[in-house]
Amino acid sequence: MDAELFPRARAEIAPGAVHVPDWLDAREQRELLAACREWAGPPAGLRTVRTPGGGTMTARQVCLGWHWYPYGYARTVVDGDGAPVKPFPAHLGALARRAVADALGAGAAREAAYDIALVNFYDGDARMGMHRDSDEKADAPVVSLSLGDTCVFRFGNTETRTRPWTDVELRSGDLFVFGGPSRFAHHGVPRVLPGTAPPELGLVGRLNITLRVSGL
Numbered sequence: 028m029d030a031e032l033f034p035r036a037r038a039e040i041a042p043g044a045v046h047v048p049d050w051l052d053a054r055e056q057r058e059l060l061a062a063c064r065e066w067a068g069p070p071a072g073l074r075t076v077r078t079p080g081g082g083t084m085t086a087r088q089v090c091l092g093w094h095w096y097p098y099g100y101a102r103t104v105v106d107g108d109g110a111p112v113k114p115f116p117a118h119l120g121a122l123a124r125r126a127v128a129d130a131l132g133a134g135a136a137r138e139a140a141y142d143i144a145l146v147n148f149y150d151g152d153a154r155m156g157m158h159r160d161s162d163e164k165a166d167a168p169v170v171s172l173s174l175g176d177t178c179v180f181r182f183g184n185t186e187t188r189t190r191p192w193t194d195v196e197l198r199s200g201d202l203f204v205f206g207g208p209s210r211f212a213h214h215g216v217p218r219v220l221p222g223t224a225p226p227e228l229g230l231v232g233r234l235n236i237t238l239r240v241s242g243l
Contacts, residue, residue, distance in 0.1 A: 034048075035048035035049070036048070037130075038195075040182050040193050040195060040209075041182065041184075041193070041205075041208075041209045041212065042207060042208045042209055043131065043168070043205060043206045043207030043208050043209040043210065044182060044203070044204070044205040044206075044209040044212065045130040045131060045203070045204050045205075046195050046197070046201065046202070046203050047126075047129060047130055047201065047202040047203075047204075048198065048200075048201050049198075049200050049201065050126070050129070050172075050200060050201060050202035051172060051174075051199075051200040051201075051202070052200070053200075053225075053227065053228075055200075056174055056199060056200050056225075056228055057228065059172070059174060059236065060174055060175075060228060060229070060230055060234065062116075063089075063146055063174070063234050063236070066089050066091060066113055066146060067089050067146070067148070069108065069110075070104075070108055070110035070111075071089070071090075071094070071103075071104045071107070071108065071110040071111060071112055071113050072089055072108075073087050073088065073089045073146075073148060074087060074088060074089065074104065074106075074107045074108075075087055076088050076096070076097065076106070077097075077106060078097050079097055079098075084155070085149075085150075085152065085153040085154050085155075086147040086148060086149045086153045086154070086155055086216075086235075087147070087148045087153075088145060088146065088147050088148070089113070089146045090104075090112055090113070090143070090144065090145055090146070091112065091113050091114065091115045091116070091119070091143070091144040091146070092112065092113075092114065092115025092142045092143045092144060092241070093112060093115075093142065093143045093241050093243065094112040095143070095145055095162065098162050099162055100143075100162060100163075100241060100243060115141075115142050115143065115144060119141065119144055119236075119238060120140070120141040120142070120238075122170075122238070123139070123141040123170045123238040124136040124138065124139060124141065126170045126172075126202055126204055126238075127139070127167075127168050127170060127204055127206070129202070130168075130202060130204035131168060131204060131206060131207075135168060135206060135207075137167075139165075139167040139168075139240050140240055141167070141170075141238050141239065141240050142239075142240060142241050143163070143238065143239040143240070143241050144236060144237065144238055144239075145236075145237040145239070146234060146235070146236050146237075147234070147235045147237070148232060148233070148234055149176070149178065149216065149219045149232055149233040149234075149235070150219075150221075150231075150232045151176070151219055151221035151222075151232065152219075153216075153219060153232075153233075154215075154216055154217060154218070154219075155215045155216040156188075156215050157181065157183060157188035157192075157213045157214065157215040158188075158213060158214070158215060159185075159211050159212070159213050159214075160210075160211070160237075160239065161211055163239055163240060163241050163242055163243075164241065164242030164243055165239075165240040165241060165242030166206070166210050166211075167206065167239070167240035167242075168204050168205060168206025168207070168210065169204070169205050169206065169210065169237060169238070169239055170202070170203075170204050170237070170238040170239075171197075171202070171203040171204070171205075171235060171236070171237050171238075172201075172202060172235070172236040172237075172238075173197045173198065173199060173200065173201045173202075173203075173233065173234070173235055174199050174200070174224075174228065174230060174233070174234040174235075174236070175199055175224040175228060175230040175231070175232055175233040175234050176199075176219050176220055176221055176222070176223045176224045176230075176231075176232055176233040177196055177197065177198045177199070177219075177220045177223040177224075177233075178196075178197050178216050178218065178219045178220065178233055178235075179194050179195075179196060179197075179216065179217055179218040179219075179220075180194070180195045180196070180197045180203065180214065180215075180216055181193075181194050181195075181214060181215050181216070181217055182194075182195060182203075182205070182209075182212060182214045183212055183213040183214060183215075184212055184213065185208075185209070185211050185212050185213070187213070188213050192213075194217075198223070199224055199225050199228060199230075216235075219232075219233050
């Protein structure tokens with residue numbers, strides 16, 4: 028924030044896992060928010076995700092390109108209204124490759140064919156338990172973009188959901204990329220900080236846009 032004495036610096040949280048603060052400028056955040064609002068509408072819109080054990084995720088989700096459900100991918104919203112999944116926009120693929128190049132270097136992008144977006148909406152009480160993004164058939168880096176309220180993002184290890192982990196504060200406009208040896212690290216969101224979104228953005232809550240390569 029402008030009032031901070033020292034600007035936040037990019038940081039390598041683990042090998043292949045990089046946090047880049049303020050990667051999206053104010054205009055890019057507004058444009059991405061407007062797109063998320065459009066994608067969230069029905070059909071194949073924002074839904075509550077139900078786990079095989081009968082529980083529900085507190086963060087609600089809409090998918091683009093491929094529909095994710097626990098624990099696989101489909102071309103229709105098999106656990107919702109059954110509608111075809113919304114298409115994955117080409118500009119998100121370009122954004123993902125630029126993010127990987129900025130975070131990990133030009134060689135890491137490799138013109139990867141990004142074709143999945145998972146858009147998660149968190150209200151002030153929503154959480155995300157520790158998990159791995161392991162349902163894809165490709166190991167290209169995962170790109171995570173944040174809009175709205177600040178969250179505590181917990182980035183762990185590849186072996187277990189427990190420690191060691193590092194807690195990172197992700198604010199609106201921040202980028203987090205994890206690939207290479209950290210591609211299958213456990214991660215989660217133990218806390219959202221309500222009321223911390225930039226007022227000019229016009230968003231109450233947090234949006235997380237996760238971009239992946241399916242390999243399907």
